[in-house]
Amino acid sequence: MLNSIRKNKTGIILMLFSSIFVCIGQLLWKLSAEQGIFVLFMGFVSYGVGALLMLVAYRFGKLSVLQPMLSLNYVLSIVLAALVLNEYISVMKGVGVFVIIAGVILIAGGDEE
Template sequence: MFESLRKNKTGIILMCFSSACVCLGQLLWKLAADGNAIYLFLGFLLYGIGALIMLVAYRFGSLSVLQPMLSLNYVFSIFLSFVILHEKVSLLKCAGVFIIIVGVILIAGGDE
């Protein structure tokens, strides 16, 4: 299990950065809904950087391991909406985040 994790480690790390960039880009789009063109531009920039990082990440691991890492977008989105937008996070959403994180951990080590 740990051998495959080491093999995909670079890809997994890059995919996590990709997810973070994409989520920050989408957050900036949400903030740009009030007409702030700078947020809109920065959102597109971060989203594009996230997409490029994702393409690079695929060079360093298996698709069956790296693609599910994108589900971290949901985790990052809920965290950002709570911290920056002060949205309420229900117990059900917290349970969903926990399940996603456990799934990502299990998939990250399962390339056998």
């Protein structure tokens, strides 16, 4: 498991940052409905940075390890919604977050040959 993570480490780190920027971009789009065009523009910038990081990440890891990491966007979106928008995280959402994180860890570490 650790060998797989080491082999794909740079790609994994870049994908994590990609997810962060993409989710912040989407949050800014949501906020722009009330806060105006500048927030909308910054959402596009953040989302664009996330997309570029994703493209670079693919150069540093296997697709079968990195692509499933995009599911972390769901986790980050739920966390941001709770922290910034004061949305409620139900028990079912919490369980779903746990399952997604466990799946990402298993996939990232399951690349042994």
